[in-house]
């Protein structure tokens with residue numbers, strides 16, 4: 411066999427003279443030092459990539475595998491649940507569990523970064539049992555925005571209980587839902603960042619909320635969700651039920667007349683600042699997923715007021731699906747009574763949670 415075509419045909423034999431650290435030697439590095447090296451590598455390697463390649467960060471996220479990298483030997487080992495895959499930069503194969511040679515696309519080491527070809531990534535997904543239909547798209551961040559806060563209570567209703575007036579304020583209801591939701595999402599998605607525009611009774615300005623959303627950095631194939639949570643108010647005390655607002659297609663900045671705006675007047679100041687086109691379709695899908703979960707959780711007794719189209723707040727980030735939820739009317743006595751029950755808030759939270767979950771599955775699996 412003419413090995414000149416395969417200059418690196420024996421890349422993984424340990425202890426070949428002058429080849430740098432073998433894996434067994436690598437393992438001897440102190441854990442803390444190794445941790446540091448790995449962290450440094452991850453930081454180095456996560457950066458803009460070629461169109462059809464996959465970042466190391468994404469591979470680690472998706473496979474849940476650990477990487478040990480031998481910088482001198484240019485070799486790496488992914489491991490998880492007893493499976494190991496060893497590769498060397500430049501080689502068109504990987505070695506599974508020290509025995510099986512897997513032909514695959516190459517891994518390139520370029521200016522201190524590892525770049526995985528789509529084929530190499532697919533091989534790793536197969537080995538670690540990641541769904542084949544995964545699109546490579548990833549929802550990176552979920553930003554929850556509990557409406558109002560602090561001096562701005564939002565919709566409010568006063569209850570008399572034993573002669574004492576007790577207020578039911580929108581700002582408290584939506585904060586409670588948002589905190590519970592953030593908690594559940596953090597447990598479900600330890601690798602995504604779950605953020606809140608406020609985690610307590612304070613009032614970030616609308617501009618501050620929007621800036622938070624627009625400042626989130628997204629790499630290629632990454633997306634985010636912005637979910638604003640409100641409770642409704644109406645002069646008609648019979649108005650009842652939940653609704654979901656999204657941004658209409660072809661929205662362009664235009665001035666909204668406060669006197670003709672029929673929705674939650676508190677969101678008027680953010681109208682005209684939302685810029686979103688690309689994700690209208692995604693926002694509609696997210697809205698529908700949340701609505702059907704509301705219906706499922708809250709039952710036929712609570713009116714589904716449906717999906718509504720309005721141009722409210724701003725998101726300049728094009729890869730963001732955004733919706734505004736009105737979970738019920740504080741001004742309707744029946745609904746206000748329900749909104750005072752922790753069990754009802756738990757159901758609302760669960761509905762939103764399940765809607766988000768469905769959306770994430772859809773977003774990360776679909777091909778584009």
Ligand SMILES: [Zn+2]
Pocket residue numbers: 557558564565580640641674676677
């Ligand atoms: Zn509101």
